[in-house]
Amino acid sequence: MSLGKHLVARPRLALRLLLGLTVGLGLSSAPSLAGSLVYTPYNPSFGGSPGNGPNLLALANAQNLPLAEQNAAAAAAAAARSSGGAGSGSLTAGQLFAQQLQSQLLSSFANQITQAIFGQNAQTSGTYTFGSTSISFVHVSGQINISINDGTSVTSIVVPALN
Numbered sequence: 001m002s003l004g005k006h007l008v009a010r011p012r013l014a015l016r017l018l019l020g021l022t023v024g025l026g027l028s029s030a031p032s033l034a035g036s037l038v039y040t041p042y043n044p045s046f047g048g049s050p051g052n053g054p055n056l057l058a059l060a061n062a063q064n065l066p067l068a069e070q071n072a073a074a075a076a077a078a079a080a081r082s083s084g085g086a087g088s089g090s091l092t093a094g095q096l097f098a099q100q101l102q103s104q105l106l107s108s109f110a111n112q113i114t115q116a117i118f119g120q121n122a123q124t125s126g127t128y129t130f131g132s133t134s135i136s137f138v139h140v141s142g143q144i145n146i147s148i149n150d151g152t153s154v155t156s157i158v159v160p161a162l163n
Helices: 003-009 011-029 050-082 093-118
Strands: 125-130 133-140 143-149 154-160
Antiparallel strands (some): 125 133, 133 143
16 A cells, blocks of 8 residues: 555544654754853852852861861870870960970971982982981982881881972
């Protein structure tokens, strides 16, 4: 049976076919439309909605909570060590001066070692001692191996050598 006889015998099939062809041709000949992408910030600090602020703050606080707990524990341990374990947490003027003096001396010591490793007259290896702490370094294959021994533990650091 030919297509023409099917269409005459079945008017609904003819209507469906005509509708399908019309829709198909209409869609294929219509111009395609596209809109430009527009960036919309989420963070209110960068122009986003102010309503997002509390949500972002809550997320940041939730992520920082473990870090805050670690810092609080470390601060409590440091306070106990500096006060001799008495738990008072406050330093006398003499203790504060001793801490600041020790900090300045260690900073000066660190500067001397940095100059010996990276300065204009950089050395290929060396060892420095300050109290019970010794620091040694050696240049090996484009990197610098630094070893810090404080009498109880050894810390090793590897940094790239500057050319």
